[in-house]
Amino acid sequence: MFIKTLAPQDQLISQLVPIMAQASQILLEEYQSYCAGCEFNIQEKSDDSPVTQADLKVNHFLLKHLATVTPELPVLSEESDYSARAAWQQCWMLDPLDGTKEFIHERDEFTINLSLIDGHQTIFAIIAVPCEQVMYIGHTSQLPYKYSFSRQEWFQYQLEEHDVVAPLQIGLSHNSKNPKYKNFIEPILQNREVERREAGSAYKFCMMLEGEIDIYPRFHPTSEWDTSSGQALLESIGGGLMTLDQKPFLYNQRETVLNGGFIAYRDQHCKNIAYDALSRSGILD
Numbered sequence: 001m002f003i004k005t006l007a008p009q010d011q012l013i014s015q016l017v018p019i020m021a022q023a024s025q026i027l028l029e030e031y032q033s034y035c036a037g038c039e040f041n042i043q044e045k046s047d048d049s050p051v052t053q054a055d056l057k058v059n060h061f062l063l064k065h066l067a068t069v070t071p072e073l074p075v076l077s078e079e080s081d082y083s084a085r086a087a088w089q090q091c092w093m094l095d096p097l098d099g100t101k102e103f104i105h106e107r108d109e110f111t112i113n114l115s116l117i118d119g120h121q122t123i124f125a126i127i128a129v130p131c132e133q134v135m136y137i138g139h140t141s142q143l144p145y146k147y148s149f150s151r152q153e154w155f156q157y158q159l160e161e162h163d164v165v166a167p168l169q170i171g172l173s174h175n176s177k178n179p180k181y182k183n184f185i186e187p188i189l190q191n192r193e194v195e196r197r198e199a200g201s202a203y204k205f206c207m208m209l210e211g212e213i214d215i216y217p218r219f220h221p222t223s224e225w226d227t228s229s230g231q232a233l234l235e236s237i238g239g240g241l242m243t244l245d246q247k248p249f250l251y252n253q254r255e256t257v258l259n260g261g262f263i264a265y266r267d268q269h270c271k272n273i274a275y276d277a278l279s280r281s282g283i284l285d
Contacts, residue, residue: 095112
């Protein structure tokens with residue numbers, strides 16, 4: 001959970017918070033305009049995924065302002081050219097609109113993901129939630145902060161023990177019809193009541209930080225900019241995100257930016273439950 005605190009005395013956080021707050025406001029206004037039925041441009045990319053004018057507008061804004069904060073760092077963005085990334089030791093990783101499909105379906109579970117990569121590791125991360133006017137932010141080496149930019153209030157994460165009696169909350173995407181998810185949950189049900197929590201995009205990582213999701217299994221594709229921020233924030237509270245064979249994701253080191261399946265977990269107790277369920281589910285056979 002998060003408890004109220006003073007604003008952190010951290011230069012990078014101080015520089016990025018107003019930029020991310022303004023980017024969130026731009027995205028929120030785009031969303032409100034779209035929901036109101038105003039003329040709105042949506043196109044399909046080469047992989048058949050949608051890209052909207054909101055993706056591109058927020059991307060342009062953040063590229064411009066990141067260049068003023070860290071002019072020496074390139075940006076690996078979903079909506080920009082990153083063909084030279086193999087030479088980058090350090091870079092920003094950006095998804096200016098994570099949850100484009102949620103946006104298009106008028107669900108408010110979309111985010112802006114920004115993370116700092118150093119030698120294939122994520123060392124700093126932000127997830128902003130425009131419709132809630134909050135962002136989750138911090139260095140991997142410390143407990144994360146939550147900032148409400150509508151109220152200008154700061155909160156910091158407080159560690160708490162896992163409740164072994166309460167139902168286990170499993171995070172799933174909307175309309176998850178892949179039988180692997182049912183197979184994953186069945187072994188857990190033998191020892192624990194389960195609650196399914198459906199949500200879109202990296203918003204599920206925010207729910208994990210708030211204690212509303214314990215385990216988030218993913219058996220269909222994502223990209224590196226979908227997971228980097230969430231993984232870093234989870235690691236900072238003692239949780240994590242790993243491949244199905246229990247290896248942490250590394251970033252900007254493979255030929256492709258596509259991720260394989262993963263398990264995200266809120267703490268080590270949840271990790272043990274998740275990988276035990278995975279081993280008994282038949283998914284890995």
